[in-house]
Amino acid sequence: MKNSIAIEEEITLFKKTIQAFAKKEIVDHYSKWEEDGIIPKELWRKLGDEGLLCVDIPEQYGGLGAPLQFSASIIDEFSRLGFNSISGNLAVHSNIVAHYILNSGTEEQKAYYLPKMASGELVGAIAMTEPSAGSDLQGIKTTAIKNAETGDYLINGSKTFISNGQHFDFAIVVAKTNPTVPASKGTTLFIVDATSKGLTKGKKLKKIGLHSADTSELFFEDVLVSTGQVLGELDRGFITLMHELPRERTILAVGACGAMEGALEITVKYLHEREAFGAPLSKLQTIRHKIAEMTTEAKINRAYVNQCLALLENNQLSTADASIAKLSATEAQGRIADGCLQLFGGYGYMEEYPISRAFTDARIQRIYGGTSEIMKEIISKDVLGK
Known part of the structure; x- marks a missing residue:
């Protein structure tokens, strides 16, 4: 077990790596990205190549197995440098979506998604918020109805304010699987690939800040998902x-x-x-x-x-x-x-x-x-x- 001083020294060196990456890949382009309203997707692969994605995910799943402080320091440093559009979307990908999969996913889900998230090959998003349900997640209306014969689910509904909404390759989608009970007892999480038939990425939303962060609406019309795409336990997503x-x-x-x-x-x-x-x-x-x-x-x-x-x-x-x-x-x-x-x-x-x-x-x-x-x-x- 390393002592706190040794970890602090390593984090200081790690932040210098982040600063060097920012100087090489971001500083000269960020204002243009803000004007254009989008960060180029290839930046995700560059972040992955530099080892700046999912660093606190275990090595067996493609991460570095680093302590939480290292993952947090990436968000910390990009925010300090003023690249908030990047730090916010990175937080969703590395600190939220990756940990949902790590903590609740099947071995197959973890083995497939996490290494590709760490490399930047796949960009993750989480689709919780809806036009009529923001902080009150119990008000969600998106449904995932099971087909009794095949066991598959059909997702219908819409989501909004989705970070990584244009660039994501898959999203964790929150949907009601038992409409007869409160959402707290009948909600399930699904991993839905962006290429799924019936899933539509809406327009990139214009915001007063975080201009180059791709925040979007999502629409689901009879999106077919299998039981293998359920994340965690059925009806216990809340x-x-x-x-x-x-x-x-x-x-x-x-x-x-x-x-x-x-x-x-x-x-x-x-x-x-x-x-x-x-x-x-x-x-x-x-x-x-x-x-x-x-x-x-x-x-x-x-x-x-x-x-x-x-x-x-x-x-x-x-x-x-x-x-x-x-x-x-x-x-x-x-x-x-x-x-x-x-x-x-x-x-x-x-x-x-x-x-x-x-x-x-x-x-x-x-x-x-x-x-x-x-x-x-x-x-x-x-x-x-x-």
């Missing part, structure tokens, strides 16, 4: 979802911490360079105090999120603690992005300045993965009871 959500919310909190620190870094640099009243902005007391406040908030959130990561690594993280991390870090990210933009003055409102992107990208963090309001409900139930 339980699987609830079990995996703490990981998703903690990773979102990690990304928030990285984004906060990145926003502060570029702001501090700007404050040293920009002058007003004959001196750098960094010399003005009101600005110095604002930076002190935001730095304090970022560091406190980082400490708590790191604590949650350690608990998650040991399977000890509660739903409430993950919700606290997600609520606190993403709300702080919004405040800090806004505060940093303010210190840039009019230039902060210009798209050519990265702080403007940090500001618009931050807004979704308080919504996806469970809104701040849902997080408060979960936390209050834990503290006060139902």
